[in-house]
Amino acid sequence: HSNDSAEICVDDITPRNTSFLHIVNETIWQDKIHFSEKIFKPIVLHQPFVLLQAPGSLQYLRNYGFKTFGEWWDEGYDSIKDPDERMQAIADIVNWIPTQDLYKMRAEMSGVLEYNFRHFYENIPDIVLDELSVNLRNVV
Numbered sequence: 001h002s003n004d005s006a007e008i009c010v011d012d013i014t015p016r017n018t019s020f021l022h023i024v025n026e027t028i029w030q031d032k033i034h035f036s037e038k039i040f041k042p043i044v045l046h047q048p049f050v051l052l053q054a055p056g057s058l059q060y061l062r063n064y065g066f067k068t069f070g071e072w073w074d075e076g077y078d079s080i081k082d083p084d085e086r087m088q089a090i091a092d093i094v095n096w097i098p099t100q101d102l103y104k105m106r107a108e109m110s111g112v113l114e115y116n117f118r119h120f121y122e123n124i125p126d127i128v129l130d131e132l133s134v135n136l137r138n139v140v
Contacts, residue, residue: 020047020097021097022041022042022047022049023049023094024039024051025038030083039051039053043066043117046114046117048072049069052090055079055086056078057078064124065124066120067112071108072109
């Protein structure tokens with residue numbers, strides 16, 4: 001059976017490809033930071049995102065060299081330990097977005113969006129392979 005969850009056709013006009021904001025709901029989101037393909041979809045699609053994941057996940061993503069969107073909205077949700085409060089803080093961002101000039105905001109974000117896209121394709125493969133090599137050496 002195919003794994004369609006990791007596929008994206010960027011040429012198709014779909015809500016996923018054309019929406020302003022991508023809400024990334026990782027599979028494991030309360031107690032452990034674990035990134036799947038879900039976080040990389042908005043990066044590949046040049047979309048801003050909020051990340052529903054365990055506290056500290058945005059910092060963890062930044063540690064891999066990605067940029068996030070604290071310049072445009074409050075990313076304090078990433079430090080909220082209570083899952084209900086964290087989800088409410090994310091909902092507040094989602095409810096705030098339509099009140100903004102999305103074209104202007106998108107233009108302001110273009111550098112971050114392009115940076116993340118390039119970083120994903122140009123740097124992450126080597127970073128992940130280096131990390132895997134270190135981890136494998138530590139197992140032996």
